[in-house]
Amino acid sequence: MSQNYTKDLIRKEFINLLNKKPIHSVTVTELAKKCQIERKTFYYHYENLTELVKEIFEEELAVVIEEFNETLSWEDSFILAAKFILDNKKAIKHMYESDYKADVEKYVFSIAGEIMNKYVSLVAKETKAKDIDIKLIAYFYQCALSSSLIQWVASGMKTDPVALTNRIGKLMDGNILLSLKRSEDLKDFTQNLNIE
Template sequence: MAKNYTRDLIRKEFIKLLNKKPLHNITVTELAKQCNIERKTFYYHYENLTQLIKEIFDEELEKVIEEFNETLSWEEGFILAAKFILDNKKAIKHMYESDYKIDLEKYVFSISGEIMNKYVSLMAENTDAQEIDIKLIAYFYQCALSSSLIQWVATDMRTDPKLIIQRIGELMDGNILLSLKRSEKLEKFTQNFEIG
């Protein structure tokens, strides 16, 4: 129990620091002091800041997987998935401007994939769409959404992403189902094909 408490405290204080200053200015010593723990306590739980950052992204992804349910639209699911980013804009900006940019991009790509794979699979249940097409449609939207979110981070997050996502949803309404229906009429795809 104490181990989980300490790990939670370290993660929470790290995010607080990251919301205040760039990542390259944060040291394990400073983080330990912020948590009122010794440096060796930090190293008992984490090998380094890289492992801490990876765990933060992994846990946030787990939350997205747990919280997504069949009543959500992909737009609502994506906004829910982006909550961590929206709640920690400065921390995310600092990560984006650091050596951890690639980890942030992987996280965004993963949350986009979780949402779109679940949503497209759910929509496909009432169709005879080919499995490859279900994957292709989900992958297409995963790429589009993750690229949009990363571009939003890169341009200082000035616009409200909720409004943009909702607008995209309105513009694209029905296209996923329409694409799945088109798949039913296409010739069977017989080639080996890897996505991503």
């Protein structure tokens, strides 16, 4: 088996197991058996399950970055970016309710950041908004979106996130452009903001 094929198989079977049971119930032995590989093959690719979880989130974030489409609204971009979460609700719930809660939160914050940074930068091309304000507006929406998604995960993922995201989009329609245009008339902001 090629190295990429084996790693892809391990990731896929791990997510399948997490969609069925809590992460603390998943063992390397069980995972190796599902993949029809030896335990030592798992350890050849990963030091432990923690490294596997981190790689899954890194790979999924890379997909979000690669698939960003400038023709989509931020709502559609965010829904597309959250596809991994929506397709694997139980796995995400199991990770969130475990020692991997911080990894889930970091992933959600990162995908929200990718979407909002790119979207706000795109909208800003229509304005003469200051760079600091572009970053500040993107960061504000990154925090709002990621908090909403984390709260949705924490509350059991009962509401329809697509409908909720689209409704937020309708309520906030035009606010990003309006905020960027307001930036044109504001004095320069000399404070160093640590928002990256």
